[in-house]
Every structure is written in C-alpha cells, then in structure tokens.
Amino acid sequence: MPGPRRAPRALAATAALLIPLTACGAGGGSPAEARGGKDAKGFPYTVTNCGVKTTFEQAPERAVTMNQHVTEVMLALGLEDRMAGTAFLDDRILPEYRAAYDQIEVVADEYPSYEKLIATSPDFVYGGYASAFDKGSGRERAALAKDGITTRLNVEGCTDGPVGVKELRRELREVARTFGVPERAEKLIAEQEKQLAATAERLKGAEKPAVFVFDSGDSSAFTAGGHGIGNDLISRAGGRNVFADLDKSFGDVSWEKVVEREPEVVVIYDYGGTPVAAKKKQLLNDPALKDVPAIRNERFAVLPLSSAVLGPRVPDAVDELADQLHPDRAAK
Secondary structure, three states, X not given: OHHHHXXXXXXXXXXXXXXXXXXXXXXOOOOHHHHOOOOOOOOOEEEEEOOEEEEEOOOOOOEEEEXXXXXXXXXXXXXXXXXXXXXXOOOOOOHHHHHHHOOOOXXXXXXXXXXXXXXOOOOEEEEOOHHXXXXXXXXXXXXXXXXXXXXXXXXXXXXXXOOOHHHHHHHHHHHHHHOOOHHHHHHHHHHHHHHHHHHHHHOOOOOOOEEXXXXXXXXXXXXXXXXXXXXXXXXXXOOXXXXXXOOOOEEEEOHHHHHHHOOOEEEEEEOOOXXXXXXXXXXXXXXXXXXXXXXXXXXXXXXXXXXXXXXXXXXXXXXXXXXXXXXXXOOO
C-alpha cells in the first residue's frame, strides 16, 4: 500500500517542522535534560522490543498509546506531556490518572484507522496487544517505521514463556529510558516491590484455593493461561490457577475441563458490554457446572481486565484479589 502512505508522510514531515516550535513555546525554557531532548544524557538509546530494534536519538514528543494498560504505563511515569493521543479503554481509567488523561486527545474509542492515527502526527506509537499493530489495518510496525514513526509493543504481547513482575520491571524501565526519565521507573518499581512484599507477608501460610478465570465464552471458556501476568497475579494473591498448564496468556478450554479441574473460586474479568452479573448468571444457570465447588458455593472474585494485564496496576491487583481469595487476611 505505498500509494496511500505518500500523503501521510508529507503530513508527518510538515508536523516534524512544527513540533520543535510548539515544544519550545510550551516548555518555558526548561532544560533538555528534563525533556529528554537531543542534549539529554542517555541518548542515543538503542532497544530491541519484540524483535524490533530501534535507536532513539532523542525522546519521543508525540506518543500515541493504544490499549489502556500502556496508556496507564505512560501516566504512571508522568509522561502525559509527551502524549499526542490515546485509544481503546477496556474500562475506567484509574482515578489518580483521570485529570492527566482528560487532557489527552482520544483518537478513537477502539483502534484508530491508519489515517486517523497518522493525523495525530505521532513520532511514537505504543501498543498493549499485538492487535494494535494489525497488518490488515495498515498499522503494522514496519509500515509505521517507513513513515518515520517509532513503535513499542508491551512485552506481554511477545514474551515466549511465563510473564511476571520481572517483565513488568523491564517494561517500565525501557519505557522510562525511551523518554529519558529512567529515575521515574526506579521510583515506581521500588514502591511496587514494597507493596508486593507486604502482600506476600500477610499471605504467609495461607492455603491456595484452586482458581478458574472466566473472561468470556459460551461453547467454550476463554480463560487465563500460564504465560500471562494474570497467572502470576493469582499466585501472588494466594491462589492456584487451574489452567496454569495452558501455554499462552489467554486461551479457550472446554467446559468439561473446567468441571474436571474443580475450581474453588471463579475470578471474573470485568470489561466491555457484558456485566459481571450476567457472567455470574451464565455460570450459575449452567447445569453442567452445578457440581463445581466454586459454582455450588457461589464463590466469585472480580478483577477489571485492565488490572489483569502487564501494567502499573499489578501490585494493587494482587492486593485486590488477595482480599477476595483470603478475606480473613484482608489488608486493614
């Protein structure tokens, strides 16, 4: 599709001439160090992300985020001033990020078209899921690179094997480094480690109930496997994922397998147009599930989907789930 891209490239080139003027006007003479500009320490910076090697000569100034968890990564690192747009919320943005989020243009309710994306004149596009860079929609990373736009995919979308807090640290550090503010990642990571350690301490010696994650599904169940951060969340919250042997982040399993594995708790992922109450009703009204301990005892826990992916919510999500799995050990 080389033809349709010629006009956007020209638009991007025009925007590149205008951006420095805008940045100077908004910056009030702040040092390049604070903005991660050409004279900031640590540049050029080269990183390989999900198989794509990129060298940043300076920090991006016009980032567009696609998917909520990467939007919240940017906001957690205080990078809202580098964001030209955002797209695709799964649920509500965290209250502490709301004011900053409200200042950013929402490019699309879901994924923007190539034309809409390019109209924001981005110099960096950050996707949460591989679908953010869908080839059929013209948003593949190679195509954006041809237009002079750098990209990043959240590492949960390409890690071959289990994803956990180690990968979260990597995500935060590489994003902060890309924007020339590595110290912000270190501060955030230190806070997260302290919170995770406190949760682990209060769960010491607790029995681990068998947990089945219900994301969605009718003829089969779409659930959390052993390779996503969701599996690590369950373990750190004092549970045991009954589908930890599923070698992917998410996947379909048969209802027969759900029955066989006898989960004691169902964790419902909350997002989109199907309310939690409707998902509970579906499970409770299915006669095939009536003898499953979690269904028989009506033992449910709920997590927003945005808390069950690789982003800054992970420590809070562990606490939230731990309180539901172990109410006798809930944080005061």
